[in-house]
Amino acid sequence: MTNWKSPVLALAVVIATVVAFAGTSRPIAAADRQPNIVLIMADDLGIEGLGCYGGLSYATPQLDQLAAEGLRFSHAHAQPLCANTRMQLMTGMHNDRNWICFGIMDPSEKTFGHYLQQVGYKTCIAGKWQLQSYDPPDYPGAETRRGIGMHPKDSGFDSYALYHSLHTEDKGSRYANPTWLEDGTLKQAAGQYGPDQWVDYINAFMEREKANPFFVYYPMALPHWPMNPTPDSADWNDPEKRLDEDPRYFKDMVEYMDKCVGKVVQKIDDLGLRENTLILFYSDNGTHLSITSQTQNGPVAGGKGLPTDAGTHVPLIANWPGMIQPGVSDALVDSTDFLPTMMQAAGHPLPSDHDLDGISFYPELVGEDSSSPRRQWIYSFYDPRPGWDKDHFTRHVSARDRRWHLYETGQLFDVQEDVLEQRPITAENDTAETAAVRKRLAAVLKSQSQSNNDVQ
Incomplete structure (x- = not known):
């Protein structure tokens, strides 16, 4: 019989916080509750952006440490553009099953937020949305698509703080002087930095819900264009330069992204929840085409939008002290796989006859034998059209x-x-x-x- 390392199953055989499970020597953490799950997704970052993958251009100590103490995947892939990946990630289905147009999620879809709510999780999303309305009003055909997508309040999250939740022309800045929709209220913060607002929101949510199992989805804005100064950039000291655009700021943005991840992880540590929290770090597609990064194997040009490795080969790091042993996995992982993986981690694996496309990689995380084979291939249906500024792409x-x-x-x-x-x-x-x-x-x-x- 297969030994799934489910904290829910462990309730039947443990009375302490950390004990051995079914004859194995590895402990399980906080067996009196389901594990917390924190999924962080960078926006436009290929594997060459992280030191733990051989990158040399950017300092990423927080993510490198998560990788060193956790499991780093060498064959994780995404779709070449963000909306395509996020649709697959959140629904567990390939794009040809539920694609409408760019920046639109069908409001009838069931997201991983809904799934985890239904099994007892408090849920939070903060960062970037861009799934309710995308086309500007003067774009041909926009009248049939504007505002038809899913509103954050209907997406399966109890709490939300999201950039680009409304129409494109109303989105404002994601970086300096940000605009975002927070639990139904449109907010602006002159003199502040968007990613700081979302980290603070996530950390306050975890503080508030620390007694309950929680799921945090952090779809980051960083390091997506426009390439602007961060609060750690020298030019941030001049308020007139905070929205300047220049690729030279990309380094600062990657490093601030790493800093944001570190702040979330530190909060989990401070709350004493680290050993009962599965942290997953992923990216939605490759690096921007204008960026070339240096690696141990030479320079790598960004490939965002391209169906090649430059556009789809992304980092995936999983960290869960006591449950995930440090190492490197060559397992194939697709964006559709996260939903079934997180459900299995929550102790509620999808039924074997589920109609989603994803395959759980939870057994890979905890080193268990699985009765199901590893993923042998990745299928990709990629066509980001129709949508404003997407006409130059092809299927x-x-x-x-x-x-x-x-x-x-x-x-x-x-x-x-x-x-x-x-x-x-x-x-x-x-x-x-x-x-x-x-x-x-x-x-x-x-x-x-x-x-x-x-x-x-």
């Missing part, structure tokens, strides 16, 4: 594993040898190996297209 449907990437066009790439995907392998040039790979991944494309058509 890409593909399937991939750790090494190979096959598009529905028939182009196959050996990502291990051709990370920028500049040398397509066509069927006419197949070797026995690539022919077998093509057949396997083509079957994935066919099965996913058929299954998703069936549920629409």
Whole structure:
């Protein structure tokens, strides 16, 4: 019988806060309650942005420490753009099953906030929303799309403080002198910095709900364009320069992002909840195209918006003292996998016949054998249209594993040898190996297209 390290199951066999479980030597934490879950997602950061992944351009000590003391994934992927990833992340479904248009989430969707509320969690979201309305009023076709998405109050979160919750033209700044919607009230803070407001909001929520199991989703604004000074930048001292735009500020933004993560983690420590809190750090897509970062393997150009590794290969760090052993995992992870993973961590795994696309990587986190196989491939339906400033993008449907990437066009790439995907392998040039790979991944494309058509 499989030993799931569920704190809920552990209630039946433990009376202390930290005890051994079912014959294993690893302790479980705070067995008298479900674990807290904190999911932090950077906005526009590929793996080259963190020191723990070999990055050299930016100091990221807080995230590097989380990685050193937790599990770092080497094959986590996202969609190439933020709204595409966030839709998959929050619903556990591929984009072709529920995509309407850019910056719009169907208000009938069930998010991971709803799921966790239903199993007893207090829920909080703070940071960036951009899922209720996106097109400006003068954009062709906007009249059919504006304001039709999900409002934060309906998204499964008891508390929210979010930038870009209303129309695009009303969003204001996400950085200096920020504007955001907080529990139904539109707020502005002259002279302040948006990311500081959201960290303070999250930390106050955790303080308030420390006696209850809580779920915090922190979709960060950092380090997304516009590239502005942070409070740690020299130019912040001049209020007239706080909204200046220049790629040279990107370094400051990445480092302030790391600082924000550190403040949230420190609050969890201060509340004495660290050993009963699963912290996940992820990113929604690759780094901005204008940024080139230095790494141990040479310079890496940002690939946001591209379906290659530069646009989709992102950091994933999981930290849970006593439950997650330090190390590196080569497991494939997709953005649809977070919802089932967090439900299993909460002690309420989805039923085996669930209709979502995600596969729980919880057994990978806690080192348990699983009766279900690891994810063998990632399917991607990527088309961010329609939407303001998205017309220059095109549709890409593909399937991939750790090494190979096959598009529905028939182009196959050996990502291990051709990370920028500049040398397509066509069927006419197949070797026995690539022919077998093509057949396997083509079957994935066919099965996913058929299954998703069936549920629409």
